[in-house]
Amino acid sequence: MIYSNDDVIQGFDEELRYLNLLSKQFPTIASACTEIINLQAILNLPKGTEHFLSDIHGECESFNHVIKNGSGNIKRKITEVYGDTLSEKEIKSLATLIYYPEQKLEIIHKQEEDIEEWYRITIYRLIEISRKAAFKYSRMKVRKALPEEFAYIIEELMHRGPEEYDKEEYYSGIIKAIIKIGRADEFIIAMSKLIQRLVIDRLHIVGDIFDRGPGADVVMDTITKYHSVDIQWGNHDVLWMGAAAGSVACIATVLRICARYVNLDTIEDGYGINMLPLATFALEFYNSDECASFKPIVESDKIYTDNDLKLIAKMHKAISIIQFKLEGEIIKRRPHFNMEDRLLLNKINYSEGTIELNGKTYSLNDKCFPTINPDKPYELTQEERELMEKLKSSFLNSEKLQKHVRFLFSNGSMYLKFNSNLLYHGCIPVNDDGSFKKVKIGSSGKYYSGKSYFDRLEILVREGYFHINNPEARLYGMDITWYLWTGPDSPLFGKDKMTTFERYFIDDKETHVEKKSPYFKLEDSEKMCRMIFEEFGLNPEVSHIINGHMPVKLKSGESPIRANGKLLVIDGGFSRAYQKATGIAGYTLIYNSYGLLLVSHDPFESTQVAIEEEKDIHSTTMVLEKEVERKRVRDTDDGEKLIAQIKDLEMLLDAYRIGLIKEQR
Ligand SMILES: O=P(O)(O)OC[C@H]1O[C@](O)(COP(=O)(O)O)[C@@H](O)[C@@H]1O
Ligand SMILES: [Mn+2]
Structure with a gap:
């Protein structure tokens, strides 16, 4: 490109304006120099640890445990410090205390005879471990993580160097004082949480927080409070986002799945949405119907009475029928979705109780459709319409649901590029030959593929929730x-x-088949992965794709590692309902300064057993990639930003030195 004199002058003006702004923050040569030195120092620190999880599916207890133990990271830190001096039992005990300080302290108070001695030893140990965990961060970053109440004391205790051992008395004085004034419990809790926080620098959730398990709302509570987190939306998450936006088809589906897994507590207690209207409706229209195909799946330890389960089966069927009708409406108003083959209610012969699919007639195992008018099978009855209006208003007015969904919007996206990794929940639509599939979006008939398809979809999902001034665009976004x-x-x-x-309705399993996208056949293809990296602007030599969504059936010999390690699938089945097929209880991934570790977890018994019997989740760690040289902050995305900041500051220094900008003293 050839620049004109005017371009050069304009560019120079803009630069000068920017440097003037920067000089407000760093008004002297000395302050700019200090900042450059600080940033340089940070660049040389080891890279922070990233933690990847996916497909949590409401399993709040296992999720919370894995978050607390950092997929074994806390145990690793304890072992590094105390592996030679503490017994396995003592290490376990210390680990349990760090994971569940409040609950563990309660037990300790009942058991310990000399609590002061226990406090003293424990506080010393926690300080040592926090020091180890904080080692790779700048003081500033650690300071930000400190609990306000004890910030000064913890900083003093943590930064004691070996050369300061003569200060021993000073430190033991602090610890004694904490015990004496009766703040030891609070201090231990604060230290434990600090350690939990320090071992993980960034949490990535590769989708599917919601559905099936009992506590998605609890999982969301933890996530919203987590210090640094991003989410790549899964199909179950967008379903809830659609429901929170007011899409009635999404609302009906959310409720269907909750009824199917007897998980209405999440709706009622978690989100304060009243289920009485659905229960009343179901009793009115399905009272004499056994709803045999809609018996809920009971995966939790909770005991339900027969009557409860019978009522839930009726609610389950009632909302399923409404879902099929509402889906029909969308399919008909959006022909470019190409989903006419999913219009099934009009293929039913209601008097015979059969359905015709692909030229074959199947008998329905349930022939009772009290709310369907065979001439207009997609039309909602008056009562169904009123019911959905009530439910919609409850979803829109659930403060907690709206808060959680807004968090999914602010911290989530369709995909994420982070430190050379590309994260997305499911797949990228490709043709059989592996080339990107072009997909039509919108009535304008424009085609999108690869990255631009993801970007366009994300804008539309956001419009579905936020575009309140444009009902048409909003409805399209919701669809x-x-x-x-x-x-x-x-x-x-x-x-x-x-x-x-x-x-639900056909016994013949040949009709249940869901064919996977060609992407999943090509997952082992390095060629496809390279094409994807290039499409998303990543270096194919060093990057990885990280996916969730498809449970890795370890039992049947499947591996989470595909395409020579370029693609990793970390859905190992947190979901209890899927553990029979996977044989494990989930994979998590750790990316620290030494490399990439894949951790597979055995099923988690319960929080109670974890605390009382000090039973950690049993996990197996596998090193996927080991860095030849320890990765530093300079090698990360944050590092890149810091390097750019240093460059700007160096320019500011030059400007000060040649007198272009004056120091402000
Ligand atoms: O086993 P369930 O809960 O009935 O769900 C089955 C449905 O879930 C899906 O697997 C989608 O959920 P996932 O994203 O968890 O795989 C569908 O393909 C399938 O029809
Ligand atoms: Mn999924």
């Missing part, structure tokens, strides 16, 4: 959000169809 849940070219779903109707 796209629903499409992401179940559409044939949805990157979050990745299958040709969701055979929900067939699974």
